[in-house]
Amino acid sequence: MAHLVYIDETGSVGKGAKQQELLTLAAVLVHEDKVKALKEAFHAVAWKHLKWLPADFELHGNEIWNGVGRWEAFAPAELIAVYEDAIAVLDDLDIDVSHASIHKERLHTRYNGSADGNAYLLALQFLLEKIDKSDGNKILIADEQKEHQLRAVKMVADLQDWRGGEVPGTQLKTVIDSMHFVSSHTSPGVQLADIVAYALQRYRNKRDSHPDARAAITRIRDVISEHTHTWRDPWPAK
Secondary structure (H helix, E strand, C coil): CEEEEEEEEECCCCCCHHHCCEEEEEEEEEEHHHHHHHHHHHHHHHHHHCCCCCCCCCCCHHHHHHCCHHHCCCCHHHHHHHHHHHHCHHHHCCCEEEEEEEEHHHHHHHCCCCCHHHHHHHHHHHHHHHHCCCCCEEEEEEECCCCCHHHHHHHHHHHHHHCCCCCCCCCCCCEEEEEEEECHHHCHHHHHHHHHHHHHHHHHHCCCCCHHHHHHHHHHHHHHHHCEEEEEEEECCC
């Protein structure tokens, strides 16, 4: 039996990226016999809060938290309830979490800017080396990464064969296939990884001013922490 490792990132691209000091990759490890249950659980979130299931339905952390798109008409308390229902799937299905982060400014300083474009691959390598130590074979599924996709596939193959990563690493022994990239709207697993990654970044940034929002993101972070058995502290270190 294998785990499907769903991976997504936050803090590298998009609006506000320059104000986020960390690039974070989060992974959720879903046992193969729980993949269908995860999809059903996310559909249940849609039915509960939207009262219907759109054909292109997708749970996206930033959209839920900020009331964007289908969530635009929701009050702040309702948005928090949606997020907490989505993150509760970690408890309901006993899903493990792992994450790794790159401190972008320290990376820039350490290598005089020459490694800035490698932040995603560095975080990916550190993440995979962590999850490789847990039991069971693993299949990697990540959100589409047009900029890094080919290099990521090659790096995973090199790590499997001879420990070749962005930096000297360890050989992957439980990752049994290549790295597969999918569109997030087709993958509840990638959506869950996105929700985890966004919440971790939101908690670290500490930009929520309303006490209800601060309390909610702390509760969400606590749920994630209970399922996080391995992680990599932000790199490079101070």
